[in-house]
Amino acid sequence: MPFHLSPVSWLLVLCVVVQLVYAVYYFWPFGSRHVAETLEPDSAHEAERPVSVVVAARNAADQLRQLMPVLLNQEYAKFEVVLIDDRSEDETILYAQQLTQYYPNVRLVTVERTPNNLAPKKYALTLGIKVARYPYLLFTDADCVPTSYQWLRHMARGFETGADLVLGYGPYAEAPGLLNKLVRFETLLTGLQYLSYAERGQPYMGVGRNLAYTKQTFMATKGFASHIRQLSGDDDLLVQDAVQLGRQAAVVTAAEAQTVSLAPTTWREWWHQKRRHMAAGNRYRFADRLRIGTFILANGLFYLATLAALVVPDPEWVALAGAWVVRTSTALATYAQASRRLHDRQPLWLLPALDAGYFFAYFLLTASLVLYRNPSRWK
Known part of the structure; x- marks a missing residue:
């Protein structure tokens, strides 16, 4: 009997x-790479790199x-803390x-x-960087x-x-609840x-919770000038501009090199946060959008094709089961390795459900950005 699969199964x-x-x-070489987790003090070199x-x-x-107590007690030969008070009440x-006293x-x-039509956080950061x-x-x-x-x-x-x-990692603190698990x-x-x-x-990006670059790089990109009116992007769009100019990036993933913050506690808060971050994506270079979009699309289409395969007459159960076994085992291996490399413990038994939930939410977020563009201002 000739081998035959339906278009849905081929998808x-x-x-x-x-x-x-x-x-x-990309993912397995990253997850399996061994990196040094401890560093010996080197005061001479640190003094040369304030x-x-x-x-x-x-x-x-x-x-x-x-x-601030953690920042001020950092074990480093020469550093300062530039603290920007942005219109606080x-x-x-x-x-x-x-602290200054x-x-x-x-x-x-x-x-x-903040001057009219300028992104408040970018304006505040620009003033801080200048001094x-x-x-x-x-x-x-x-x-x-x-x-x-x-750190x-x-x-x-x-x-x-x-x-x-230098691109670092900034996980969210673990807390009870499904939202926290999805955010993490x-x-x-x-x-x-x-x-x-x-x-x-x-x-192609970094996160402002844990990101470093030279002042020369900031000046070369003319700061946030190319996107100073866009609320989001003080981190990823600056990286985009820097890479466009040929600047090189290093990755640091040691457990002691991370920053931890509290995750959004309501679905509404998380939704607005994600919309604000995703709004910057349309300014990415085409190659980056293609690379990221292909990965997201392949994952999203996998779930849509699964639903289609279940509702057609005479589902091809062997093809469907085989695709799910391969895909699920690949995803679990990938997430387990990433969790170890990034020192960000995840509930492995829940990952398949979180994976499906995330890509469903991503679809809804993308649709909302297409239909309604009004990202929140930085508070």
Whole structure:
């Protein structure tokens, strides 16, 4: 009997093949790579590579009380903290002023108003970068906390390879509830993509929770000028501009080199956050959009093809089962490796459901951006 598959089954097979290609070329080499997790102090070299840690804060007094003690106790030979108070109405400015009185390496920048039609956070960061004393810049958000006092040292060592940008990872803290699990899974998947692509020499984004670049790189891209009116993109679009100019990126994934923040606690908050981040995607280079889009499309079509295969007369159960076994085992192996490499523990037994839920949500988010474009302003 001649071998025959329906168009839907062939689509399933094609989707699985595409995902296998991504896993073999990008994800598995990244997940299986062994990297040094500890660093010995090197005061001489650290003094030659002073770092300005830049933090923009708006109404974040409580968060800064968690963050600043960890920043100020970083084990690094020479660094400063540039703290930007962006139009705060709480005690942020008072707390920041107190810090400057006791710590000479804390510098305060105050933003009283943002010019019309400029993205507030990008404007605030630009002012902070302009006053930064040192040529190496390390960024995190006010609601993040480094996982160790070695964070700065690990991230700064990324520049030793001659890189202009250093891409770090910023997981969310584990908490009860399905939303937290979905947010943490999405963060793992996003980290797996942008970090594995970067290790293949194809960097396309970073996250502002844990990102470093040279001041020279910021000046070469003219700062945020190409997207200063767009609310999102102070991290990924700057990386896009830098890579376009030939700047090189290094990847740092050590457990001590991460920053942790609290995940959104409501579905509405997460939805608006994702819409804001995804809105920057249309400014990515075509090659990056094609690479990311092909992966997302292959995953999304896999689930749609599965539904189609179940409703047609006489489903081809052997093809469907085979595609699911291969795809599920590939995905679990990929996520397990990424979880180990990024030190971001995930509930492996729940990953298939989280994977399906994420790509369904991604479809809805994409549709909402096409139909309604109004990303929230940075608060």
